[in-house]
Amino acid sequence: MSNAYIDQFPAEAKVVKALFYSSFVALALGGVFGIIQTLHRTDIYRFIDSADYYSVLTAHGVFMVITFTIFFLVGVFTWGVTTSLDREVEDIRFTWAWVGLMSLGTVMAAVPILAGLTDSIDMSAAVLFTFYAPLQGHPLFYLGLVLFVVGTWVAGADWFRSWWAWKKENPDERIPLPTFMVLTTMIMWYIATMGVATSILVFLLPWSLGWIDSINPLLTRTLFWFFGHPVVYFWLMPAYMMWYVMLPKFSGGKLFSDPLARVGFVLFLLLSTPVGIHHQYLDPGIAEGFKFIAMTNTMFLLLPSFLTAFTVVASMEHGARQRGGTGYFGWLKALPWRDPVFAGMALAGLLFAAAGFSGMVNAGMNINYLVHNSLWVVGHFHLTVGTAVALTFMAVSYWFIPQVTGKELWNRSVALVQVVLWFIGMTFMTNSMHRAGLIGMPRRTAEPQYDGFEFETAVGSVSELDAQIALGGVLLTLSLVLFFANIIGTAFGSRSDNLPDNGYAEALSGSDDAPRVLDNLKLWTAIAVVLVIIAYSLPLMSIVDRGGLYGPDITPLPVSLESVTFLAFAVEHAATATLESAGTAAQSALSGVMN
Ligand code: HAS
Numbered sequence: 001m002s003n004a005y006i007d008q009f010p011a012e013a014k015v016v017k018a019l020f021y022s023s024f025v026a027l028a029l030g031g032v033f034g035i036i037q038t039l040h041r042t043d044i045y046r047f048i049d050s051a052d053y054y055s056v057l058t059a060h061g062v063f064m065v066i067t068f069t070i071f072f073l074v075g076v077f078t079w080g081v082t083t084s085l086d087r088e089v090e091d092i093r094f095t096w097a098w099v100g101l102m103s104l105g106t107v108m109a110a111v112p113i114l115a116g117l118t119d120s121i122d123m124s125a126a127v128l129f130t131f132y133a134p135l136q137g138h139p140l141f142y143l144g145l146v147l148f149v150v151g152t153w154v155a156g157a158d159w160f161r162s163w164w165a166w167k168k169e170n171p172d173e174r175i176p177l178p179t180f181m182v183l184t185t186m187i188m189w190y191i192a193t194m195g196v197a198t199s200i201l202v203f204l205l206p207w208s209l210g211w212i213d214s215i216n217p218l219l220t221r222t223l224f225w226f227f228g229h230p231v232v233y234f235w236l237m238p239a240y241m242m243w244y245v246m247l248p249k250f251s252g253g254k255l256f257s258d259p260l261a262r263v264g265f266v267l268f269l270l271l272s273t274p275v276g277i278h279h280q281y282l283d284p285g286i287a288e289g290f291k292f293i294a295m296t297n298t299m300f301l302l303l304p305s306f307l308t309a310f311t312v313v314a315s316m317e318h319g320a321r322q323r324g325g326t327g328y329f330g331w332l333k334a335l336p337w338r339d340p341v342f343a344g345m346a347l348a349g350l351l352f353a354a355a356g357f358s359g360m361v362n363a364g365m366n367i368n369y370l371v372h373n374s375l376w377v378v379g380h381f382h383l384t385v386g387t388a389v390a391l392t393f394m395a396v397s398y399w400f401i402p403q404v405t406g407k408e409l410w411n412r413s414v415a416l417v418q419v420v421l422w423f424i425g426m427t428f429m430t431n432s433m434h435r436a437g438l439i440g441m442p443r444r445t446a447e448p449q450y451d452g453f454e455f456e457t458a459v460g461s462v463s464e465l466d467a468q469i470a471l472g473g474v475l476l477t478l479s480l481v482l483f484f485a486n487i488i489g490t491a492f493g494s495r496s497d498n499l500p501d502n503g504y505a506e507a508l509s510g511s512d513d514a515p516r517v518l519d520n521l522k523l524w525t526a527i528a529v530v531l532v533i534i535a536y537s538l539p540l541m542s543i544v545d546r547g548g549l550y551g552p553d554i555t556p557l558p559v560s561l562e563s564v565t566f567l568a569f570a571v572e573h574a575a576t577a578t579l580e581s582a583g584t585a586a587q588s589a590l591s592g593v594m595n
């Protein structure tokens with residue numbers, strides 16, 4: 001008898017399996033749309049009308065970054081909470097309820113996106129995953145998104161319930177690391193989704209239903225990015241969780257430091273939201289000062305990733321030395337490179353180091369002007385969400401799928417080829433995308449070549465760049481085919497008693513070494529909220545003040561703009577007064593010391 005997850009938590013294993021399979025369906029669809037647009041854009045093979053490009057791109061974006069990633073990560077979180085608290089969910093019907101909500105939301109959002117590809121149904125939502133106004137989608141799209149997000153909120157409530165129940169029985173114990181990671185990520189998500197919920201419920205949905213006839217696009221964009229930056233960490237933090245609690249185990253060792261991992265997640269909770277304006281450096285109507293604040297916060301936000309790079313590599317080194325590795329760099333050879341789970345995750349980490357660099361370039365207010373809206377940004381996010389997250393999720397699936405199905409992986413060699421192909425494909429595709437962006441090649445268009453305009457390349461040529469992008473895309477598609485072959489092959493296999501035990505890595509320096517304050521979730525939540533208020537209240541007020549809540553000169557609701565302006569003045573005055581009195585106090589304190 002094995003001690004796999006399915007043996008310990010049979011009911012939960014069913015839920016996690018359903019979530020993983022749903023996420024894989026989205027990955028398959030997203031992959032199909034991905035290769036269609038790669039070949040179209042690079043003009044290598046075209047069979048869709050360029051006018052349909054936005055529908056294809058919307059489907060690719062939404063299925064990949066909303067459906068695939070989030071369905072997978074809520075599965076991982078369910079596994080993480082039940083495993084680390086060693087308790088079943090409080091009520092399995094409640095758990096299935098949020099799975100149902102998320103699924104219903106997905107289907108509702110998918111229908112208008114896909115309908116946009118045919119003329120026979122009069123519906124579309126070719127608005128991309130950022131759904132910027134004035135692009136307008138069918139109301140079903142926005143409603144679906146709302147249900148999906150509400151589903152994730154209920155999922156969070158499920159995990160919090162488990163933790164509260166556990167805490168009653170274990171009042172003095174530290175929060176187990178995986179649960180700690182789930183809870184901090186979810187608090188960040190609750191804060192972040194306030195932005196998108198407001199944007200959809202108050203503005204976009206009523207507007208698409210025809211209840212109001214105009215909106216303020218800068219306001220809805222800003223509310224989107226209030227959510228849009230933290231959403232990238234909502235994808236990343238589960239991948240980091242896997243790097244912290246699983247990768248050390250697969251490397252043959254222990255997590256270097258549990259306290260450092262906690263610090264990293266607390267920093268993400270604090271800093272993920274007050275940075276969203278770094279996506280809007282080029283938006284007119286937001287004062288430079290606010291953009292500067294967002295840039296400063298973004299640079300601080302690099303810290304938890306640097307901490308992660310250090311901790312995760314140190315854990316890998318510990319594992320390698322346990323396996324007999326020696327030397328400054330020689331230990332790298334002792335890592336289990338033939339294990340697809342390990343290799344996939346390590347290669348994902350390697351490419352993420354490059355992604356960090358392009359992220360820093362994006363984040364610089366001045367150099368952002370060079371790369372914004374160019375293919376560079378597309379290169380950046382295929383390294384981040386497309387590799388660090390997606391490749392980690394695929395690789396760790398090779399461990400998870402046997403755990404939740406009770407069946408052995410169909411073919412480990414195919415799995416190894418699959419993760420390596422992803423790494424090579426992404427290297428080709430993203431490298432050339434970054435280069436294409438630098439020469440000004442735009443993103444989000446079916447026709448990047450302007451008529452009669454030649455891009456000037458320093459080395460190579462545009463067709464060489466296109467060829468590499470297409471080659472990368474083809475390798476990625478192949479990699480996906482191998483991935484699905486393995487998942488389907490495994491699903492059709494038979495039950496095995498020979499599975500590895502469920503569990504996660506122990507830590508060299510454990511939770512007892514972590515200051516207690518790190519587990520004070522209320523404190524971190526309060527600070528996170530204050531930082532968000534500081535970063536966003538004045539920009540939002542000034543956007544509303546200048547452009548109107550529902551567009552210029554339109555006051556459809558009795559919300560008086562004067563009161564908002566008045567509030568802005570009041571806050572400004574209070575802030576100036578506080579600063580002044582603080583200054584005076586500091587001055588007198590200083591002169592006291594000097595005398
Ligand atoms: Fe980003 C645009 C800045 C991280 C996703 N980003 C995007 C978009 C997406 C995205 C989807 O400031 C486009 C949105 C759109 O459609 O317009 N991003 C950053 C910065 C970071 C960053 C500073 N992004 C991410 C992550 C994403 C993601 C993570 C998804 C998961 N990004 C920007 C900016 C823009 C932007 C601007 C707007 C651009 C524009 O103009 O539109 C940082 O968080 C990055 C920190 C990362 C590091 C790397 C640490 C290295 C590690 C590796 C360890 C190695 C291991 C392996 C484990 C500092 C942790 C070792 C292996 C061995 C063998 C030893």
Ligand code: CU
Nearest residue numbers: 228229278279
């Ligand atoms: Cu961002």
